[in-house]
Amino acid sequence: MNMKYTITTPLYYVNDKPHLGSSYTTIACDAIARFQRLSGNTVLFLTGVDEHGQKIERTAVSKNLQPQLHCDEITEKYKYLWDKLNISYDRFVRTSSEEHTSIVHQFYSRVLESDDVYMGRQSGWYCVGCEEYKDIEDNDKSPICSIHKKELEWRDEENLFFRLSKYQDQIEKLIQVDGFISPKSRKNEIVNFVSKGLRDFSISRINLKWGINVPENKDHTFYVWFDALLGYVSGSLRDQSCPELTDDSLCNWPANIHVIGKDILRFHAVYWPAMLLSAGMKTPASVFGHGFLTREGQKMGKSLGNVLDPIELLEYGGIDAMRWYLLRDIEFGEDGDFQMKRFVDIVNSDLSNTIGNLLNRTITMSKKWFNDKIPIDKSLLTESSLKLHSEIKINEYIKSFNDSNFRNSANAIIDLANKANLYLNDRAPWKLIKDITKKEIVALDIYSVLETCRIIGLLLNPFVPDLSIRILNQLKIDSSSINFQKSLHWGLLDPDNGLEEPRPVMDKIEFNENSI
RNA sequence: GUCAGUGUAGCUCAGCCGGUUAGAGCACAGCAUUCAUAACGCUGAGGUCGAGAGUUCAAGUCUCUCCACUGACACCA
Numbered sequence: 001m002n003m004k005y006t007i008t009t010p011l012y013y014v015n016d017k018p019h020l021g022s023s024y025t026t027i028a029c030d031a032i033a034r035f036q037r038l039s040g041n042t043v044l045f046l047t048g049v050d051e052h053g054q055k056i057e058r059t060a061v062s063k064n065l066q067p068q069l070h071c072d073e074i075t076e077k078y079k080y081l082w083d084k085l086n087i088s089y090d091r092f093v094r095t096s097s098e099e100h101t102s103i104v105h106q107f108y109s110r111v112l113e114s115d116d117v118y119m120g121r122q123s124g125w126y127c128v129g130c131e132e133y134k135d136i137e138d139n140d141k142s143p144i145c146s147i148h149k150k151e152l153e154w155r156d157e158e159n160l161f162f163r164l165s166k167y168q169d170q171i172e173k174l175i176q177v178d179g180f181i182s183p184k185s186r187k188n189e190i191v192n193f194v195s196k197g198l199r200d201f202s203i204s205r206i207n208l209k210w211g212i213n214v215p216e217n218k219d220h221t222f223y224v225w226f227d228a229l230l231g232y233v234s235g236s237l238r239d240q241s242c243p244e245l246t247d248d249s250l251c252n253w254p255a256n257i258h259v260i261g262k263d264i265l266r267f268h269a270v271y272w273p274a275m276l277l278s279a280g281m282k283t284p285a286s287v288f289g290h291g292f293l294t295r296e297g298q299k300m301g302k303s304l305g306n307v308l309d310p311i312e313l314l315e316y317g318g319i320d321a322m323r324w325y326l327l328r329d330i331e332f333g334e335d336g337d338f339q340m341k342r343f344v345d346i347v348n349s350d351l352s353n354t355i356g357n358l359l360n361r362t363i364t365m366s367k368k369w370f371n372d373k374i375p376i377d378k379s380l381l382t383e384s385s386l387k388l389h390s391e392i393k394i395n396e397y398i399k400s401f402n403d404s405n406f407r408n409s410a411n412a413i414i415d416l417a418n419k420a421n422l423y424l425n426d427r428a429p430w431k432l433i434k435d436i437t438k439k440e441i442v443a444l445d446i447y448s449v450l451e452t453c454r455i456i457g458l459l460l461n462p463f464v465p466d467l468s469i470r471i472l473n474q475l476k477i478d479s480s481s482i483n484f485q486k487s488l489h490w491g492l493l494d495p496d497n498g499l500e501e502p503r504p505v506m507d508k509i510e511f512n513e514n515s516i
Numbered sequence: 517g518u519c520a521g522u523g524u525a526g527c528u529c530a531g532c533c534g535g536u537u538a539g540a541g542c543a544c545a546g547c548a549u550u551c552a553u554a555a556c557g558c559u560g561a562g563g564u565c566g567a568g569a570g571u572u573c574a575a576g577u578c579u580c581u582c583c584a585c586u587g588a589c590a591c592c593a
Contacts, residue, residue, distance in 0.1 A: 192589080
């Protein structure tokens with residue numbers, strides 16, 4: 001069952017500090033990576049930054065910095081945030097690194113060998129913000145980029161082109177493969193796009209210093225996309241100090257899933273596989289384009305001044321709250337709306353009231369009546385109705401997680417916790433315990449609920465690793481080597497193991513209209 | 517403009533091939549109450565299922581029109 005599993009975030013563009021959207025993507029990837037590790041797979045979780053391009057060059061100039069220094073600065077902010085969010089990435093790729101440059105050159109030479117590069121001419125209106133040419137109506141003399149609201153620049157330059165058109169048939173076949181593009185709603189868009197016929201695209205720019213030079217074409221540097229996508233390759237090097245692109249120099253190749261924002265789906269689902277085919281490399285197994293976040297119904301943007309800074313959110317609600325809310329309440333794949341009131345409500349209800357309180361009340365009872373040993377007859381364990389419920393919910397959880405359906409997966413945990421709360425209310429051990437002859441029954445009930453708590457603690461791990469550990473710690477369970485196949489069985493909690501003093505594992509967040 | 521998707525209680529969403537009084541969770545109100553983090557539990561209030569028309573014995577569920585939002589329509593990290 002031990003399989004390799006590779007997951008990537010996009011390589012974030014270091015034009016500006018990380019925002020909530022990139023945090024969201026990265027948290028989602030982290031949850032998947034953790035889930036896969038717990039499932040016993042060897043995971044390579046890759047993230048990083050894309051550092052080249054004219055936009056960055058200009059941003060650096062405006063800050064009076066060398067591009068490299070600007071990139072260093074922003075990169076640190078990413079690393080700092082991922083650290084704060086407890087992101088368990090294995091590799092952090094920087095496209096300004098030497099090994100990446102080397103990989104790009106080697107990859108390029110493979111593409112050249114396949115005869116997939118030619119010199120062409122490209123002219124048109126160019127948006128530096130987008131780093132791309134725009135289709136503009138002929139009579140427009142001073143067109144403006146609809147995205148950036150800035151004037152476009154007229155360019156007429158020689159570019160190297162990649163023969164994307166050559167891969168029309170192969171790409172059509174690939175994107176038809178069930179599960180290659182997720183969610184399904186986005187697959188049609190890509191299929192549609194490809195069916196209209198693929199055009200070659202440019203892979204180099206001239207007059208751009210801040211980029212990787214194209215061998216034997218001194219004036220050219222690689223277009224950011226060609227450069228950035230290859231970050232997935234350089235991040236997969238078995239030995240990063242030895243950037244050789246050979247058949248076995250990569251580990252865990254290709255990616256099982258590239259998780260990206262819906263805006264860059266095409267690059268990953270079409271251009272990227274074609275590039276790999278050209279270089280004679282394996283294509284990724286799937287690409288997942290998730291949706292975007294709005295805030296209180298409005299698009300987040302500098303002009304509106306409503307950008308939600310992930311650091312501020314983190315300081316306000318804490319890491320568990322932030323991770324839980326984003327994964328639990330926003331349909332992965334669809335656009336979602338961040339609402340502060342709901343953020344507070346969901347987190348308090350799920351994590352503090354339902355789960356936290358369940359653990360707290362049960363441990364209190366256990367310690368009060370049984371001290372550190374719960375006297376149960378293990379042969380009676382199988383009769384607990386909670387055993388059945390937990391098995392059902394574990395299955396739901398795993399199935400949903402495999403479909404990247406975090407919401408349903410999280411709901412399965414909450415359902416189980418609700419069942420346990422109901423079980424307690426139903427059995428009312430605080431009444432039974434008054435009758436000394438019922439003590440064994442009470443012991444079994446308490447044990448069953450504690451065991452359910454253990455399972456909840458485990459299931460929570462990919463979502464909210466910190467909280468998960470706090471729960472397991474109270475149950476005195478070693479959380480360092482959890483394995484779902486081994487740990488998710490009923491009855492593994494040692495009744496003689498003892499319990500820590502009950503202490504709320506999740507404090508409530510106070511809602512405050514103007515908190516952030 | 518063309519194509520696609522979405523529009524169900526205050527919020528987030530379920531509602532399969534059309535069929536009795538439209539569901540869940542959260543939020544809200546009342547009751548009850550300590551084993552527990554004013555938590556858990558019980559009860560309740562809340563919707564002309566975007567609008568209009570049509571097909572049908574019967575439509576949230578099918579058809580058409582319209583409205584709103586979202587996305588794609590080639591180089592938007």
